[in-house]
Each structure stands twice: as structure tokens, then as C-alpha cells.
Amino acid sequence: MAAERVLIIGGGVTGLATAYFLSRYAIPCTIIEKTHRTGGLIKTDVIEGCHLEAGPDSYIATKPAVTDLAGELPGLKEQIIGSNDAARRIFVVRNGELQPMPQGMIMMVPGEWEPLQQSQLISEDAKRAIHQETKRKPLERQKDVSVGQFVEEHFGAEVLEYLTEPLLCGVYGGDSENLSAGSVLPRFLGYERKYGSLVKGVQQELRDRPKGSLFLSFRYGMQTLTNSLASALAGRVNIVRGEATGVARQGDVWQVHVGGETLSAHNVALCCPAHVNARLLETNAAPVAEELAAIPYSSAVLVMQVYDRATLGHPLDGFGFLVPRGERKTIAAATWVDTKWPMRTPPNLAAIRTFIVGRQAMELANVSEADILSLVRSDLRTFMGITTPPLFHTFNRWPNSMPQYVVGHSQRVKNIFEHLENYPGLFLAGNAYDGVGIPDCVRQADQIAQQICARSI
Numbered sequence: 001m002a003a004e005r006v007l008i009i010g011g012g013v014t015g016l017a018t019a020y021f022l023s024r025y026a027i028p029c030t031i032i033e034k035t036h037r038t039g040g041l042i043k044t045d046v047i048e049g050c051h052l053e054a055g056p057d058s059y060i061a062t063k064p065a066v067t068d069l070a071g072e073l074p075g076l077k078e079q080i081i082g083s084n085d086a087a088r089r090i091f092v093v094r095n096g097e098l099q100p101m102p103q104g105m106i107m108m109v110p111g112e113w114e115p116l117q118q119s120q121l122i123s124e125d126a127k128r129a130i131h132q133e134t135k136r137k138p139l140e141r142q143k144d145v146s147v148g149q150f151v152e153e154h155f156g157a158e159v160l161e162y163l164t165e166p167l168l169c170g171v172y173g174g175d176s177e178n179l180s181a182g183s184v185l186p187r188f189l190g191y192e193r194k195y196g197s198l199v200k201g202v203q204q205e206l207r208d209r210p211k212g213s214l215f216l217s218f219r220y221g222m223q224t225l226t227n228s229l230a231s232a233l234a235g236r237v238n239i240v241r242g243e244a245t246g247v248a249r250q251g252d253v254w255q256v257h258v259g260g261e262t263l264s265a266h267n268v269a270l271c272c273p274a275h276v277n278a279r280l281l282e283t284n285a286a287p288v289a290e291e292l293a294a295i296p297y298s299s300a301v302l303v304m305q306v307y308d309r310a311t312l313g314h315p316l317d318g319f320g321f322l323v324p325r326g327e328r329k330t331i332a333a334a335t336w337v338d339t340k341w342p343m344r345t346p347p348n349l350a351a352i353r354t355f356i357v358g359r360q361a362m363e364l365a366n367v368s369e370a371d372i373l374s375l376v377r378s379d380l381r382t383f384m385g386i387t388t389p390p391l392f393h394t395f396n397r398w399p400n401s402m403p404q405y406v407v408g409h410s411q412r413v414k415n416i417f418e419h420l421e422n423y424p425g426l427f428l429a430g431n432a433y434d435g436v437g438i439p440d441c442v443r444q445a446d447q448i449a450q451q452i453c454a455r456s457i
């Protein structure tokens with residue numbers, strides 16, 4: 001069989017977007033996807049008139065790749081919505097109680113003094129440490145440090161425990177003592193270089209920031225994005241259902257083994273998690289595979305429960321809450337879906353999305369859905385006083401789904417892409433390298449499509 005121009009392994013948003021960007025240059029491709037559906041981690045379940053996110057629920061507005069892509073897909077830009085920021089309030093559990101996080105924070109850094117002063121979430125000592133932080137001098141770091149060390153140096157242990165850790169846990173599912181400040185908090189390192197103080201940097205950022213929601217989504221859920229991509233590709237891109245098990249070189253052509261078959265192409269875009277790409281490349285691109293395999297991953301479990309709003313017994317007066325490590329039993333965070341995204345359930349219903357990550361998700365890998373549900377319900381009873389059972393729920397496990405940008409990550413990524421230059425025709429994109437969010441995946445998909453186009457084969 002003649003070699004194809006491009007094979008894409010993985011039909012998540014990265015693989016779909018790569019195929020879409022290639023179609024701009026009229027470059028044909030085939031996607032290999034091991035499951036019966038495309039979209040990967042992006043999945044919106046539609047049940048009883050509710051649109052319930054099984055994976056991501058939004059994307060960050062300040063990175064334009066998704067919004068730009070939506071502008072190219074028919075009718076999609078009109079579907080973009082911002083979170084309901086008029087009701088934005090995030091609580092953090094402290095001594096078993098929900099305490100509101102001060103308004104005007106960017107990540108763990110307060111940009112306004114008044115709400116910080118009023119806050120019951122952190123002690124007077126921690127507030128004094130934040131004031132003191134504004135006296136720091138600009139600093140150019142010579143080596144990567146952990147997020148834990150970086151934040152503790154600026155604000156002390158309490159801010160790390162009650163603000164930074166819980167916020168980062170939802171995004172990375174990892175521990176601050178392992179995560180890399182350089183890769184996870186590059187913007188804050190920039191403030192340290194420029195102002196010395198992160199507070200001063202955030203105050204400036206708040207002055208400069210355009211108005212509008214920080215987080216965007218699609219009216220009926222994130223899967224609208226991947227469905228629109230799939231529709232745009234229908235009839236133009238072939239999708240092979242099967243698990244790729246190896247990538248080998250044959251002259252100037254790459255061969256991909258899928259089930260009992262071998263497909264060949266001049267270019268292969270690997271759009272799977274790094275640990276999967278590592279296995280695919282271990283025999284024929286070992287130096288790349290070794291570095292990919294060294295990127296650790298964390299797991300997540302998402303439980304969405306839908307209640308009769310009239311009997312819930314909670315005002316849902318915010319976007320939800322975060323549970324710091326020291327207060328955690330099972331869940332790390334809960335989103336009050338209808339407050340954040342009011343159109344996702346009919347008015348008589350209320351959805352609560354709970355997130356289990358990190359150590360807890362790993363430990364529960366072999367625990368039954370029923371047992372996990374009762375742990376989640378116990379947490380909601382403790383933190384929100386909910387005793388009524390839900391009308392129905394969805395349950396999704398995402399094992400080894402969250403790449404951990406640990407100390408030294410940027411050097412590892414540099415090594416990966418240097419080694420990759422020795423394997424012309426192989427391309428990598430996804431959330432394991434340079435940004436964990438959906439806009440990062442779409443941006444990288446665009447980049448590799450351009451690189452493939454530039455190859456003159």
C-alpha cells in the first residue's frame with residue numbers, strides 16, 4: 001500500500017485539531033483512535049436535559065488558540081460563553097468550614113488589599129507576610145525550584161497550604177513540592193524578575209487586564225468543540241478505530257502498527273499522552289521514548305451528581321470549593337455547576353461536580369464506583385451539609401491523564417525536541433510539553449501542522 005502523507009495517532013482535541021489545521025493546507029491525513037469515540041478527555045454527557053462535563057469544563061480566555069479556532073468552525077464562536085462571574089465566589093475549606101477566598105486574587109496572589117484584610121481564610125500573620133512581600137527586590141533565578149519553595153519564599157507556608165496547593169491541585173493533580181515553578185508558574189517568575197514582588201505584578205496585571213470572563217466554555221459543554229472539529233473533518237479525514245502499538249522506520253517512511261495491520265506514512269503526529277507515545281517509540285526512537293517515559297502522570301476521578309434543587313438545602317452561592325491537602329478526605333474540589341454555568345441544567349435541578357485527584361485518585365484506582373460514590377457523598381455531607389441523595393450521577397475515571405510538570409520539566413522537554421530532530425517525520429503535540437490546557441494543545445496542533453506542511457515530501 002502506498003504511504004500516506006500523514007498519520008495522526010490519538011483522536012483527542014490535539015489529534016482532531018492537527019487534522020483540521022492540515023486540511024487548511026489541503027494535506028490529507030488519517031487519524032488512529034483506539035476508542036469508539038473522538039474527543040479524548042473532552043466529554044459532555046447529556047442526560048435528562050442536563051449537559052454534564054465528564055472532563056474539562058472550560059478553557060482559559062487569555063490563551064487565544066481555542067477562541068481563534070472556534071471562529072473558523074461554522075457557528076461555533078456564537079456558542080462561546082463566559083462563566084457567570086457576577087456570582088464568582090470560591091470557597092476553601094479551613095477547619096472543616098467553607099471560607100470564601102478573598103476577591104481580586106490571581107492564583108494565590110492577592111491583587112487587592114481590602115478583601116484580603118476582611119478574609120477569615122488566612123491568619124493575620126499570613127496577611128502580614130503578604131504585605132512584606134511587596135518589599136522584595138527583583139530576582140533572576142539561575143535554576144528551577146519547586147512551586148512549594150517558590151511560594152513559601154514569597155508568602156510563607158500558610159499561603160502555600162490554603163491558597164496555592166488547592167488551586168494547583170485542580171489543574172495538575174500534583175504536589176507543590178514536586179511541581180516546577182518554571183513550568184507551572186512562568187508568569188509569576190516573570191513578575192519576580194521584573195518587580196521582585198508577585199503582589200506588585202498581579203496589581204499591574206489587574207490594571208492591564210481586558211474586562212471579561214477569565215474562563216470560557218461552550219453553551220452546551222466542551223464537547224461542542226470536538227464535535228465541531230469532527231463534523232468539519234467528516235468525509236475528508238479517515239478515522240481508523242484501533243490501538244496503535246508501535247512506530248517503526250522503513251527507509252524514509254514511518255510504519256504504524258494497529259491491530260494486525262501496518263499503516264505507513266511520511267509523517268506521523270503522536271497526539272497521545274507522553275507515556276503512550278513513549279511505548280510507541282521505545283524500539284525505534286529510544287532516546288525520545290526515554291525522556292517521554294520520565295514525565296510522571298497523575299489520575300483523576302470525576303463524579304457529577306444531579307439533585308432536585310428544591311430539596312438540596314444549600315444556596316450554591318458561588319462557583320464551589322477547594323479542599324486543601326491537610327483538610328482532605330476524598331475530594332479535592334467541587335464545582336456548583338449551575339452557578340458557574342447557569343444553562344447546563346433545567347431550573348429545577350442542580351449539578352455538583354466533584355473532583356478526586358493526586359494520591360486519593362491513585363489509591364481509589366481499584367475501588368468500586370459504589371464505594372467511591374459513598375466517600376464523595378460523605379464529603380458533601382461534611383462540607384455542604386447535603387443529606388438528600390442525588391436523582392442521578394455520572395462517574396468517569398481518567399487514569400494517568402494529568403502530566404506533572406516536575407522540577408526540571410522544561411529541560412526535559414528541550415531534550416525531547418532536540419532528540420526528535422534525529423527522526424524527521426515524527427511530531428509530538430499535546431498537554432505534556434508546554435502547557436496543560438486545551439488552548440495549549442490547539443496551539444501545538446497548529447504548530448505541527450505548519451511543520452508538516454513545510455516538509456517538502
Ligand SMILES: Cc1cc2nc3c(=O)[nH]c(=O)nc-3n(C[C@H](O)[C@H](O)[C@H](O)COP(=O)(O)OP(=O)(O)OC[C@H]3O[C@@H](n4cnc5c(N)ncnc54)[C@H](O)[C@@H]3O)c2cc1C
Nearest residue numbers: 010012013014034040041056057058243244430431437438
Ligand atoms: C479531569 C480533567 C479535567 C481537565 N480540565 C481542564 C479544563 O477545565 N480546562 C483545560 O483547558 N484543560 C483541562 N484538562 C486538560 C485537557 O483536558 C487536556 O489538556 C486535553 O483534553 C488533552 O487533549 P489530547 O488530545 O492531547 O489528549 P487526550 O484527550 O488524552 O486524547 C488522546 C487520545 O488518544 C487516544 N489514544 C491513546 N492511546 C492510543 C493508542 N495507542 N492508539 C490510538 N489512540 C490512542 C485516546 O483514546 C484519546 O482519544 C483537564 C484534564 C483532566 C484529566
